Amino acid sequence: MTPTNKILDQENIRRAMMRIAHEIVEKNKGIDSLCLVGIRTRGAVLAERLSACIKAIEGKTVPVGILDITLYRDDLSMVAQQPVVHETLIDFDISDKKIILVDDVLFTGRTIRAALDALIDLGRPATIQLAVLIDRGHRELPIRADYVGKNIPTSLDENVKVVLSESDSKDDEVVVIKREQK
Amino acid sequence: MTEWKKRDLLDLQHLEKEEIELILETAKSFRQVSARDVKKVPALRGKTVALLFYEPSTRTRVSFELAAKRLSADVINIASNSSSSSKGESILDTALNLEAMNVDLIVVRHPSSGVPDVLSRHLKAAVINAGDGCREHPTQALLDIFTVKEKLGKIAGLNVTIVGDILHSRVARSNIWGFKKLGANVTVCGPATLMPRCVKDLGVEVSYDLESSMKKSDCLIVLRLQKERQQDSFLPSLREYAKLFGVSQSKLDKASQDLLIMHPGPTNRGVEIGADVADGCQSVILEQVTNGVAIRMAVLYLLLGTKGVN
Numbered sequence: 001m002t003p004t005n006k007i008l009d010q011e012n013i014r015r016a017m018m019r020i021a022h023e024i025v026e027k028n029k030g031i032d033s034l035c036l037v038g039i040r041t042r043g044a045v046l047a048e049r050l051s052a053c054i055k056a057i058e059g060k061t062v063p064v065g066i067l068d069i070t071l072y073r074d075d076l077s078m079v080a081q082q083p084v085v086h087e088t089l090i091d092f093d094i095s096d097k098k099i100i101l102v103d104d105v106l107f108t109g110r111t112i113r114a115a116l117d118a119l120i121d122l123g124r125p126a127t128i129q130l131a132v133l134i135d136r137g138h139r140e141l142p143i144r145a146d147y148v149g150k151n152i153p154t155s156l157d158e159n160v161k162v163v164l165s166e167s168d169s170k171d172d173e174v175v176v177i178k179r180e181q182k
Numbered sequence: 183m184t185e186w187k188k189r190d191l192l193d194l195q196h197l198e199k200e201e202i203e204l205i206l207e208t209a210k211s212f213r214q215v216s217a218r219d220v221k222k223v224p225a226l227r228g229k230t231v232a233l234l235f236y237e238p239s240t241r242t243r244v245s246f247e248l249a250a251k252r253l254s255a256d257v258i259n260i261a262s263n264s265s266s267s268s269k270g271e272s273i274l275d276t277a278l279n280l281e282a283m284n285v286d287l288i289v290v291r292h293p294s295s296g297v298p299d300v301l302s303r304h305l306k307a308a309v310i311n312a313g314d315g316c317r318e319h320p321t322q323a324l325l326d327i328f329t330v331k332e333k334l335g336k337i338a339g340l341n342v343t344i345v346g347d348i349l350h351s352r353v354a355r356s357n358i359w360g361f362k363k364l365g366a367n368v369t370v371c372g373p374a375t376l377m378p379r380c381v382k383d384l385g386v387e388v389s390y391d392l393e394s395s396m397k398k399s400d401c402l403i404v405l406r407l408q409k410e411r412q413q414d415s416f417l418p419s420l421r422e423y424a425k426l427f428g429v430s431q432s433k434l435d436k437a438s439q440d441l442l443i444m445h446p447g448p449t450n451r452g453v454e455i456g457a458d459v460a461d462g463c464q465s466v467i468l469e470q471v472t473n474g475v476a477i478r479m480a481v482l483y484l485l486l487g488t489k490g491v492n
Binding site (some may be wrong): 072077088118123178 | 483486
């Protein structure tokens with residue numbers, strides 16, 4: 001039995017997303033030329049939710065794109081099996097836009113590094129800001145989030161698991177799981 | 183989805199249905215890379231790919247070269263007439279020398295069937311068959327299947343007809359394996375002199391009447407009449423071949439308006455396909471070429487990611 005610790009429930013996640021939506025609108029002084037880009041898989045779900053929250057606040061829809069960063073990973077030559085590549089679905093021009101990059105957990109920062117490279121290959125955004133549900137620390141690159149749902153101090157032998165109803169067909173929650181000692 | 187475990191891509195005969203589907207699915211994601219302004223991703227940075235072509239080729243060679251370059255791999259081109267093979271070096275020696283220079287993957291085209299298999303047995307580098315003799319041309323069949331799936335939404339249950347010189351066609355053989363594995367019904371059509379013996383053992387229908395086959399088909403793959411392989415008087419004349427087995431507009435008018443017309447290129451206009459058909463609205467010949475780059479990117483990506491062996 002591995003010890004688990006529930007950090008956020010459905011209601012906490014909903015409130016966190018709503019607060020981030022308010023912060024995004026405040027910091028960008030409205031939603032002009034704002035676009036949300038979620039990193040597959042759970043970042044894309046959160047980007048859709050943020051878009052719905054922003055619509056509730058401002059009454060207008062912010063475009064949402066989905067970014068697949070597989071081809072930009074820095075560990076491709078180290079993994080035994082090529083990870084499955086999925087499509088990037090961004091049907092708007094990102095040049096001169098204010099991009100809010102969305103992901104579920106910010107950890108080493110390597111995913112975000114890959115996402116930045118992938119985005120810049122698609123155009124030249126005016127700004128790129130980062131929104132995450134969880135920041136668990138342990139950065140290996142100089143990257144920080146502009147909007148954070150919750151900071152969770154973790155140790156390296158723990159996993160942070162984000163469950164979202166759209167992608168996992170279970171009720172939303174965030175749990176910290178202690179990895180079993182080998 | 184299944185995982186890719188093979189080190190080489192030698193043929194479709196020995197691929198599982200799931201492996202073919204994985205390549206098709208992966209290719210879908212790669213197609214958009216070629217459609218962007220910045221047509222490059224860093225996935226194969228630092229890898230080296232050698233193209234070893236012992237037969238003339240434009241499309242396939244350029245397609246592989248672009249595919250590798252768009253994945254950020256380095257590419258070297260070796261053509262038989264300008265390399266040491268003109269001094270008598272065997273292809274295996276050439277390949278071993280490439281490997282000694284740490285080439286990660288070798289794409290090979292050769293007039294003799296089985297050459298890619300021989301290379302794969304002796305090399306640690308991955309090998310892709312880009313056409314060996316009359317045997318197989320797996321990436322061509324994969325891009326044909328990909329194109330049909332994009333256009334018609336499925337493969338299973340479709341009626342696919344391949345018309346032309348079946349006897350000498352590696353494209354036909356790979357397509358028969360591929361389409362059959364994914365559940366299509368395949369008919370081969372051509373003059374009896376250009377029909378391999380025992381072709382029915384591959385599980386295909388044989389037809390000698392193009393018009394009636396076209397009426398029953400969802401997709402028609404027109405093969406190039408390989409003039410360089412016709413010295414042994416397989417045909418009375420090119421004109422007779424064009425009349426009986428050339429896909430003309432008048433034959434096309436009698437078939438379904440949704441019949442897809444495909445051709446692996448290069449085309450002999452006026453022989454196996456009419457110019458109006460090749461340029462017509464039912465032709466997807468140039469889309470095949472576009473999809474070819476995506477298929478080859480997918481294959482390079484999957485092969486260079488595995489550290490396993492066959």
